[in-house]
Amino acid sequence: MLALISAMPEEISAVVESLTDVTTQEIGQRQFHAGVFHGRRRVVAVFSRIGKVAAAATVTQLITTYGATHVVFSGVAGAVQHGLAIGDIVVGTELIQHDLDATPIFPRYEVPLLGRTTFATDPQLRAQLSAAAEAFVRHDLGARVAAAQLRHFGIRAPRVLGGLIASGDKFFANAADLAELRQRLPAVACVEMEGAAVAQVCAEYGVRLGVVRTISDTADESAAHDFPRFAREIARHYSVGILSRFLIAL
Ligand code: ADE
Secondary structure (H helix, E strand, O other): OEEEEEOOHHHHHHHHHOEEEEEEEEEOOEEEEEEEEOOOEEEEEEEOOOOHHHHHHHHHHHHHOOOOOEEEEEEEEEEOOOOOOOOOEEEEEEEEEOOOOOOOOOOOOOEOOOOEOEEEOOHHHHHHHHHHHHHHHHHHHHHHOOHHHHHHOOOOOOOEEEEEEEEOOOOOOOHHHHHHHHHHOOOEEEEEOOHHHHHHHHHHHOOEEEEEEEEEEOOOOOHHHHHHHHHHHOHHHHHHHHHHHHHHHO
């Protein structure tokens, strides 16, 4: 079973609208929507809720109750890598919990008992998501998002790139915190609040994971207004566009 999990409720509603034969079950204050995409592919879609604990609980349910064997996680993220702009797309290569620190008992960022600091995504899902994101940017973005919206965020020719995603229970909204993160973890491309938790659970259960994140803000002072507007007006068009391309190509 393929599971689609998103950190944005708007994305899940838009995905569910593109499914048929939908049945919705509520477990632990989460609505799991099982349905069929384009008459041929059964999927289950769910809003992860926000933060690492919430996302870990949601993906565990996807695996244990719905038998998810492949999980695709979409959503938005704040840019960390210099040069990354709003509207660019990061396909996760590896994920790390930037707020995990059990020193001096374990090395910083290492997940106790697993002996690992990063979790890699599945190479095949990664390649499929990158191809879907490239096709979306090239062929669909202009039709799905109004020109005025794209202009407002300065989105012209978004890039699709692979990178390390850092997750933690913190929304980055000032330049000092962002600089400190860059100094601690220079390889990070973008930051969000769930991905690495989902990656850890998928690794523990032997489930394949793909992660795709659209940059919604630059994780500095402007994030306080860019993030909500991008989330409200643009993010779902990216997700549905990328996921449609991904599912059609399967
Ligand atoms: N998700 C989107 N933007 C973010 C930010 N600035 N910090 C943490 N998570 C985010």
